[in-house]
Amino acid sequence: MKSPSPRHSLDNSFPLYYYQAFGLTIASAMLCPELLPAEGTADVTIRYGTVPDNLESVQQQGVCYQANSEAFLLKLKTVAKYLVTSGQQIIIERVAGVQDKDVRLFLLGSAFAALLQQRGLLPLHGCAMAVNGGAAVFLGPSGSGKSALAAALNQRGYQVIADDICAISFSPSGVPLVVSAYPQLKLWADAVQVLGESPEALLRVRDSLEKFCLPLGEGFANHAAPMQRVYELSESNSTDFELTPLQGMDKLTVLIRHTYRLNFIAGAPGKKRHFEQCGQAARSCQVGRIVRPMYPFRLAELADLVEKDWA
Amino acid sequence: MGAIVWLASYPKSGNTWMRAFLTNLRRNGDEPAKINDLDGGPIASSRVRFDELTGIAASDLTSEEIEQLRPEVYERLAVEATESLFLKVHDAYTYGGDGRPLLAAEGSRALYLIRNPLDVAVSFAHHLNKDLDTAMDHMADEKFAFASNTRKLSNQLRQRLLTWSAHVLSWVEAPIPVKVLRYEDMKLQPQETFTEAARFIGLPDEPARVAKALEFSDFKHLQRQEQEHGFRERSLKTKCFFREAGLGTWRRELTPEQAACLIRQHRKVMQRFGYLNADEEPVF
Numbered sequence: 229m230k231s232p233s234p235r236h237s238l239d240n241s242f243p244l245y246y247y248q249a250f251g252l253t254i255a256s257a258m259l260c261p262e263l264l265p266a267e268g269t270a271d272v273t274i275r276y277g278t279v280p281d282n283l284e285s286v287q288q289q290g291v292c293y294q295a296n297s298e299a300f301l302l303k304l305k306t307v308a309k310y311l312v313t314s315g316q317q318i319i320i321e322r323v324a325g326v327q328d329k330d331v332r333l334f335l336l337g338s339a340f341a342a343l344l345q346q347r348g349l350l351p352l353h354g355c356a357m358a359v360n361g362g363a364a365v366f367l368g369p370s371g372s373g374k375s376a377l378a379a380a381l382n383q384r385g386y387q388v389i390a391d392d393i394c395a396i397s398f399s400p401s402g403v404p405l406v407v408s409a410y411p412q413l414k415l416w417a418d419a420v421q422v423l424g425e426s427p428e429a430l431l432r433v434r435d436s437l438e439k440f441c442l443p444l445g446e447g448f449a450n451h452a453a454p455m456q457r458v459y460e461l462s463e464s465n466s467t468d469f470e471l472t473p474l475q476g477m478d479k480l481t482v483l484i485r486h487t488y489r490l491n492f493i494a495g496a497p498g499k500k501r502h503f504e505q506c507g508q509a510a511r512s513c514q515v516g517r518i519v520r521p522m523y524p525f526r527l528a529e530l531a532d533l534v535e536k537d538w539a
Numbered sequence: 540m541g542a543i544v545w546l547a548s549y550p551k552s553g554n555t556w557m558r559a560f561l562t563n564l565r566r567n568g569d570e571p572a573k574i575n576d577l578d579g580g581p582i583a584s585s586r587v588r589f590d591e592l593t594g595i596a597a598s599d600l601t602s603e604e605i606e607q608l609r610p611e612v613y614e615r616l617a618v619e620a621t622e623s624l625f626l627k628v629h630d631a632y633t634y635g636g637d638g639r640p641l642l643a644a645e646g647s648r649a650l651y652l653i654r655n656p657l658d659v660a661v662s663f664a665h666h667l668n669k670d671l672d673t674a675m676d677h678m679a680d681e682k683f684a685f686a687s688n689t690r691k692l693s694n695q696l697r698q699r700l701l702t703w704s705a706h707v708l709s710w711v712e713a714p715i716p717v718k719v720l721r722y723e724d725m726k727l728q729p730q731e732t733f734t735e736a737a738r739f740i741g742l743p744d745e746p747a748r749v750a751k752a753l754e755f756s757d758f759k760h761l762q763r764q765e766q767e768h769g770f771r772e773r774s775l776k777t778k779c780f781f782r783e784a785g786l787g788t789w790r791r792e793l794t795p796e797q798a799a800c801l802i803r804q805h806r807k808v809m810q811r812f813g814y815l816n817a818d819e820e821p822v823f
Contacts, residue, residue: 291611293594302594306604338595369587370598371692417690436601438690465775489594523775 232265237275246270250344250395251407251452258320260332262410262441264450272316272343274335279309279321287494293338297495300342307331310339315346330434336410341393341488345498349407350396350505351488356389356406356455357381359538363389363406363453366534367486368461373525376419377461379442380531383423387449388413393488396455396509404455404509411448412441422527457538458482458515463522469533470519479515480506541620542646543613544740546579547628549678549706551662552654553722554627555772555780559756560733561625564742564749571755574764575771583613583628583642584686584696592616602687602697607635609696610643617644625650625740629685631701632709640713650739651710654722655814655823656703656805657789657798668776671797678703679804704808721812723823726786729753758784786823 234243237257244255248266255270279301288295293302300312308322308331318339322331344351354367355378366374378388390409397405417438420427430440459471460482474482483506484490493502516537520530546561548554558579562572581588589597589605592612597605616624632649633641656678664674677683683700686693700706711719718739724732730746733753737744754760762781765773773780789798802809802819809815816822 290591291593291608291615304595305607333599334595337599369694370590370596371586371694416692419691433599434601437599439598464769464771465773466769491591492594521775 242275244270244273244275248450249408249410250340250349250393251397252347258328258332258335260336262332262336262412264411272318274318274320277311277319277321279311279319281309288491290491293342293492295342295492295494297498298346300339300346300492300494302334302339302342304334307334310335312339312342312346315343315348318343327435333433337392338489338492342492344393344395345489345493345502348501350398350404350483350502350509352394352396352483353392353486353488354394355391355413356394356453358387358389358449358453359456361453362456364457364459364534364538365394365406365455366459366461367394367482369486372461372463373419373520373527373530374461375413375415376422376525376527377530377534379413379415379419379423380527381534382413382444382447384531384535387447388444389449389451389453396505397452398505398508402508402512404505404512405452406455407452408448408450411444411450413444415440415442419525419527422525455509455513458509458513459534460486460515460517462517462519464519465522466519467521469521469526469529470517471533471537472517472519474515474517479510482515482517483509540618541622541624542648543617543620543644544623544625545583545628545642545647545649546625546652547630547632547649547710548652549654549659549700549703550629551659551666553652553725554629556725556756556758556761556784557650557652557720557736558625558627559761560752561736561740561742563755564733564737564752567743567748567751568755571760571764573768574761575768579625579627580772582695583626584630584698586692586694586696588612588616589696597696598692602689605696606641609641610635610639613642613644613647617646623741629700630698631706632713633699633701648716648739649710649713649718650736651707651717651719652722652725653707653719653812655786655789655821656809657793657801657814657821658722658786658823659703660797660801661789661792662782665782666774666777666780668774671793675797675801675804678801681705702804704805707808707812719812723786726784787821789821 234245242257246266247254247263252271253266253268254272256274283294283301285296286294302310311319341351354365355374356363356365389406391413395407417427433439558577562578592615660674664671681702685698686695687697734744734749765781770780
C-alpha cells in the first residue's frame with residue numbers, strides 16, 4: 229500500500245501520517261502501511277514519547293496492562309509501552325531495535341481496543357462481512373476459525389468489514405453498526421494454504437511467526453453497516469455441523485463473552501455502559517451458535533452453512 | 540489471594556479421574572458431577588486464559604515470549620483467586636532462561652500422578668491414534684511438546700513434556716511441596732490413596748464422603764457419561780477418552796521387545812517408584 233505524504237505536528241517537530249480506521253481519522257508519527265490513508269482533522273493522535281511504568285488509581289490490571297477510567301497502559305518488555313488516554317491519544321515508547329511491524333501489531337491490537345472502549349464503542353472479538361446491506365459478525369476465541377472463514381467468504385465475493393477487532397457503534401436510534409477496521413486479514417500458514425494461497429507471496433505479521441497479512445484491496449468494505457446477524461463460532465470433537473438460533477439471555481451472554489479485552493473496561497460507568505450496549509445489540513440482531521467439527525477444518529462447508537443461513 | 544495446587548501428570552496417567560474425584564468430593568452432590576463440567580480446568584496451558592490475564596493475544600507472540608509471560612499469568616491467577624484452586628497441567632516443571640519456573644506462583648503445591656510407563660505407552664498410543672512405537676518415541680524424546688505446530692493455532696499453548704522420565708523427575712524435584720501418588724495405588728487402594736489427595740489439597744476427608752466421591756468418579760460412570768453425552772476433552776484422533784482403566788494392559792499389547800525398550804529407557808525412574816522389582820521385572 230502506498231504511504232501517504234506526511235503533514236506536520238502542531239509544533240512542527242515531527243511529521244504525521246494521516247490514516248482512517250474504525251470511522252476515525254488518525255494522525256500518526258509512525259508509518260502504518262496496514263491502514264488506508266485519510267484527509268481531514270485528526271480524531272486520534274499517535275506519537276512517540278515517554279510512557280510511565282505505572283498508572284495512578286489503577287482499577288483494572290493484568291500481566292501486561294493497567295487501566296483506570298481515563299487511561300490505559302500496555303507494557304510489553306520486549307516491544308514497547310503504549311499509553312492510551314481519553315480515546316484521543318496513544319503515546320508509544322519503543323524498545324530500541326524492535327521492528328516497526330512488531331510495534332504496530334500490538335498498537336493495532338490491544339492498544340486500539342482500549343482506545344475504542346475509551347471512546348464508548350463496543351469492540352467485539354470477531355470478524356464482520358458485508359451481507360445484504362448489513363453486517364454478519366462471527367465471534368469466537370483465537371483459533372476458532374474467524375479469519376479463515378472471513379477469507380473464504382471474501383473469496384466468494386463478500387467484502388470484509390473487520391477482522392479481529394469488530395467494533396460496534398450505535399446510531400442515535402440505537403441501531404448497532406459495525407465500523408470498518410483494517411483492510412487486511414491475518415492468517416496462519418495452514419489457513420493460507422487451505423484457501424489456495426501461497427504463504428511465500430505474503431508478508432509475515434512478525435518475522436518470527438508463520439502468520440501472514442492478506443491485504444484485502446477491493447475486498448474491504450470501507451463503510452459501517454448495521455449488525456444484523458451474529459454467529460458464535462465454536463468447535464467440538466463431533467463429526468457434524470450444528471447451527472442453533474439463540475434467544476434472550478443466551479444472546480446477551482454471547483456478546484459479553486466475546487467482548488474484545490473485556491477486562492480493560494475500568495470503572496462502574498464503563499462497565500454499565502458495556503452491559504447496556506451488549507443488551508441493545510442483542511435485542512437488535514439475530515444471534516446463533518455454530519458448532520463445527522474441530523478437525524479437519526472443513527472451511528468450505530462452514531462457509532456453505534452460513535451462506536445458506538443468510539440466503 | 541489463593542494458592543494454586545497443580546494437578547500434574549504425564550498424559551494418560553489418571554489426571555481426569557483425579558479431577559472427577561476432587562470435583563465430586565468438593566461438590567458433595569446427590570449424583571455424579573458431569574464430566575464436561577469438572578473443576579481443575581481449563582488446563583494451565585489454555586490459550587484463552589492467557590489472553591485474558593495478559594491483555595494481549597498469545598497468537599501474536601512466539602512460544603519463547605509466551606513462556607516468559609506464563610509465570611506471571613499464574614501469579615496473577617493466584618492473586619485474583621479467592622480460594623485455593625487446583626489446576627490440571629501436563630507441562631513438565633521447567634525453567635526459563637532467567638531460572639524462573641514456568642509454573643511459578645507464590646504458595647503453589649503439586650499433586651503429581653505417576654503411572655507405570657508401560658501402561659502409559661499403550662494408553663498414549665490410543666490417545667494419539669498412533670502406533671505404539673510412535674508413542675514410545677515421544678516418551679523418549681526430550682524435545683517432545685504438545686501444541687508445537689508453528690503453522691497453525693491450537694487452543695492450547697505449547698507444552699514441553701520432555702521424556703517420560705524427565706517429566707517425572709522435573710516434578711518430584713520441583714522446589715515446591717509435591718505429593719506423588721501412583722495410579723496403581725489409586726486403583727488398588729482407592730480409599731487410602733484418594734484420602735491422601737484430599738488432605739493434601741485441603742478438601743474434606745471424612746471416609747463416607749471420600750467413598751461417595753470415589754463411587755461417583757468410578758470408571759463405569761465416567762465411561763457411561765462419555766457414551767451418553769460425549770467428552771469435550773477427548774482427542775479428535777480417538778473414539779473414546781475413557782477407554783480402559785486396567786493395570787498391566789501392556790502385557791497383552793506390547794511386544795517383549797517394546798517392553799524391554801521402555802524398561803531400558805526409563806529404568807531408573809521405574810525403579811525409584813516401585814515399577815520394577817529387584818530382578819528388574821515389572822511389578823504391575
